[in-house]
Amino acid sequence: MPDIIEMHLKLLFDLDNLISDMEEPSYKKIGFQIEEEASLVLIQKRNDLLKKLPAEVAQAYEILKKRYRQAIAPVESEFCLGCFQKLPTQLSARSQQIVTCPNCGRILYWRKKEG
Amino acid sequence: MNLASLLSKDRVNLSLKPGKKDDVIRDLVYTIKKGNDAELIVSTLLKREELGSTGIGKGIAIPHCRSLAVEKLEIAVGRTNKPINFNSIDKKPVSLVFLIIAPPQDPGNQYLITLGKIVQIAKEITKKNLIQKAETPEDFITLINGIEKNLTKRK
Ligand SMILES: [Zn+2]
Numbered sequence: 001m002p003d004i005i006e007m008h009l010k011l012l013f014d015l016d017n018l019i020s021d022m023e024e025p026s027y028k029k030i031g032f033q034i035e036e037e038a039s040l041v042l043i044q045k046r047n048d049l050l051k052k053l054p055a056e057v058a059q060a061y062e063i064l065k066k067r068y069r070q071a072i073a074p075v076e077s078e079f080c081l082g083c084f085q086k087l088p089t090q091l092s093a094r095s096q097q098i099v100t101c102p103n104c105g106r107i108l109y110w111r112k113k114e115g
Numbered sequence: 116m117n118l119a120s121l122l123s124k125d126r127v128n129l130s131l132k133p134g135k136k137d138d139v140i141r142d143l144v145y146t147i148k149k150g151n152d153a154e155l156i157v158s159t160l161l162k163r164e165e166l167g168s169t170g171i172g173k174g175i176a177i178p179h180c181r182s183l184a185v186e187k188l189e190i191a192v193g194r195t196n197k198p199i200n201f202n203s204i205d206k207k208p209v210s211l212v213f214l215i216i217a218p219p220q221d222p223g224n225q226y227l228i229t230l231g232k233i234v235q236i237a238k239e240i241t242k243k244n245l246i247q248k249a250e251t252p253e254d255f256i257t258l259i260n261g262i263e264k265n266l267t268k269r270k
Contacts, residue, residue: 014219017180017181026224026227027227030227030234035166042162
């Protein structure tokens with residue numbers, strides 16, 4: 001997918017995980033000081049990020065997030081790490097389209113090799 | 116899971132460059148990841164900091180988040196010889212920073228368990244005034260190991 005969309009999706013994904021962690025009782029128990037309006041601020045930020053995505057991608061993300069919590073999944077050795085199914089070989093990391101897993105539907109991204 | 120085993124000496128920087136909070140966080144993140152991955156992590160960490168500083172007081176901060184840029188729990192430690200402003204709860208500047216980054220999926224909830232453990236260890240370090248004690252990264256890991264063993268014994 002285009003780099004800019006990938007970047008926004010990843011920022012959104014990390015932010016959504018941050019939001020759910022902040023609500024987690026075992027997180028709260030650790031005792032970090034949190035501002036009272038923290039979750040409102042985060043939700044505003046995630047909605048701003050969502051607006052930066054093409055409408056159909058934003059919509060797909062929201063539907064997938066409801067279904068799986070984690071809407072996007074990495075590809076490793078031709079496997080979708082969302083559902084652990086092998087992907088058809090014609091799926092490409094270099095595609096300029098959004099690529100989704102034919103089995104679970106999650107939006108796929110390819111991990112870049114270090115270096 | 117033993118904390119000292121998650122720490123390697125190349126992830127312990129006892130002469131971290133003092134500077135602005137964001138720069139110190141970025142420098143530490145770059146000991147774990149580079150490029151876009153590092154910037155994604157920095158961005159998520161700074162969003163976390165906006166909700167309330169992870170400076171827990173008495174000179175220690177524990178910035179943390181989950182990010183898809185890592186595949187396993189990653190920890191780095193930095194110490195500056197000149198304390199930096201971290202907007203800590205006690206307003207005191209910080210000279211020891213524990214950075215924790217966890218992957219999104221985290222079987223066994225290792226992330227929150229480790230985070231809780233680091234908070235406990237950090238409190239021991241301040242109570243016994245040990246922030247500047249270690250002289251080398253190896254010393255530092257030995258110190259952490261000792262504190263961790265004592266904490267486990269007490270339970
Ligand atoms: Zn899948």
